[in-house]
Amino acid sequence: MVGAGMNDVVLTAPRLVLRRIREEDLDPHMALLNTPAVMRHLGGVQPRAVIAAKHAAARESFAAEGFGFMIMEERATGKVVGHCGLRRVAHPLAPNPCDHEIGWLVREDRWRRGYAYEAMRAVVDWGFAVIGAPHIVALTCEANVGSWRLMEKLGMHRRADLDFCDPAEPEPIIQYAITKAQWEAQKS
Amino acid sequence: MGDGSLVTERLILRPPVAEDLPWVLEHMNTEGVMRHLAGVRDPEAVAESLAADVYAFHNGGHQRWTVWLRDGAARVGRVGLFHLRSPAAPQDLQGQREIGWTFAEMHWGKGYATEAARAVLTHAFGALTLPVVWSQTSDSNAASTRMMERLGFVRRTELGYVDPDYPPGDNPTTVWSLEASAWSARA
Numbered sequence A: 001m002v003g004a005g006m007n008d009v010v011l012t013a014p015r016l017v018l019r020r021i022r023e024e025d026l027d028p029h030m031a032l033l034n035t036p037a038v039m040r041h042l043g044g045v046q047p048r049a050v051i052a053a054k055h056a057a058a059r060e061s062f063a064a065e066g067f068g069f070m071i072m073e074e075r076a077t078g079k080v081v082g083h084c085g086l087r088r089v090a091h092p093l094a095p096n097p098c099d100h101e102i103g104w105l106v107r108e109d110r111w112r113r114g115y116a117y118e119a120m121r122a123v124v125d126w127g128f129a130v131i132g133a134p135h136i137v138a139l140t141c142e143a144n145v146g147s148w149r150l151m152e153k154l155g156m157h158r159r160a161d162l163d164f165c166d167p168a169e170p171e172p173i174i175q176y177a178i179t180k181a182q183w184e185a186q187k188s
Numbered sequence B: 001m002g003d004g005s006l007v008t009e010r011l012i013l014r015p016p017v018a019e020d021l022p023w024v025l026e027h028m029n030t031e032g033v034m035r036h037l038a039g040v041r042d043p044e045a046v047a048e049s050l051a052a053d054v055y056a057f058h059n060g061g062h063q064r065w066t067v068w069l070r071d072g073a074a075r076v077g078r079v080g081l082f083h084l085r086s087p088a089a090p091q092d093l094q095g096q097r098e099i100g101w102t103f104a105e106m107h108w109g110k111g112y113a114t115e116a117a118r119a120v121l122t123h124a125f126g127a128l129t130l131p132v133v134w135s136q137t138s139d140s141n142a143a144s145t146r147m148m149e150r151l152g153f154v155r156r157t158e159l160g161y162v163d164p165d166y167p168p169g170d171n172p173t174t175v176w177s178l179e180a181s182a183w184s185a186r187a
Helices: A025-035 A050-063 A116-133 A146-151 A180-187 B018-028 B043-060 B113-124 B142-151 B182-185
Strands: A009-012 A014-021 A069-074 A080-087 A098-104 A137-139 A174-179 B009-016 B063-069 B074-081 B097-103 B133-138 B172-178
Touching: A009 A116, A014 A080, A014 A116, A014 B018, A025 A050, A025 A080, A050 A069, A050 A080, A050 B018, A050 B043, A050 B182, A069 A098, A069 A116, A080 A116, A098 A116, A116 A146, A116 A180, A137 A146, A146 A174, A174 A180, B009 B172, B018 B043, B018 B074, B043 B063, B063 B113, B074 B113, B097 B113, B113 B133, B113 B142, B113 B182, B133 B142, B142 B172, B172 B182
Parallel strands: A098 A137, B097 B133
Antiparallel strands: A009 A014, A014 A069, A069 A080, A080 A098, A137 A174, B009 B063, B063 B074, B074 B097, B133 B172
16 A cells, blocks of 8 residues: 555545545645635635644544544555545534535546545445444535435435525535435345 | 734734634633533534634635734634524524624633624624624623623514523523614714
8 A cells, every 4th residue: 555554544445545634634635636626516725724624623523423534545546536534514504413424525637437436335334334324414516416416326315305505605505315224225 | 914813902813723623622612611502512513613614714604713812822712703593593683693702711801702802893894894793692691791781782682582402591592783883883
């Protein structure tokens, strides 16, 4: 393994390693992931302080609950290729703050390879089998077609009853969800 | 200051940053500070809340400053200008701008909260040209209630409501407003 130290690896997938976030990940995150294309539907390119705060929140989440957002590394190169994971619903206006939420982003030159699908299958498995989530949600918006298509590919269902509006966002935030039973039924 | 900071005689109100987290966990998320604010929260929820504060500050959302002593390296508290979003609040209040504050227990009784809140109100009515700023508390929170009166807020009895997110002792929520004209008349 090129990049990931063994002790901070959380999950592995055929082509990817999902590991805890390190202090030195802030620079590659800013350069590779915090780009206009990647952040288009995620509030746009963010100041360094915002990304640093998200990393701090992920560390705190792992310390407090044993799960959180991670760095996605490409096994073949050891490079940082994405950011994803499981957390309590992070949006302050969401009506379901205690639910477990999955989320992901992949750097633009690694799009259309199925990395997000591969990573999220590992994360959802982990969320149900290890973390013990009763159900898992994902937040997106209508315009982010790639995002909700992947949610559907994962077997998630629209939960219009959980949709909400954020005055700072141009369109409503919509939610998808899957229960442990639904996930296990489609795997077999 | 161009970076979003506000300065008073004794204090600097700075934009929130990730490095505030250990201090927030140790000094803001305490029984004393959170006593009338629905209690101590999970550390992970506190961390996500701080990340949301940082995000919002730089994205046109709410602003929650970290308040520092001007002549030292110590943080003393936080003051925020939020969008009122308590689900139980009357519809007319939803999305209105609301001021709120918390200060570390070791720094209570020095007038820091009043001084910092005045700076935020000056910013709200000045740079942001808001016509009115709202605030909420409960009669159980005597210190906060006194501070609202001191700042010139008027109690809006007709808008008070029961908030199921708070225990009976901290209900009903009392609603207060401060008009820009009233603020400029006092200033």
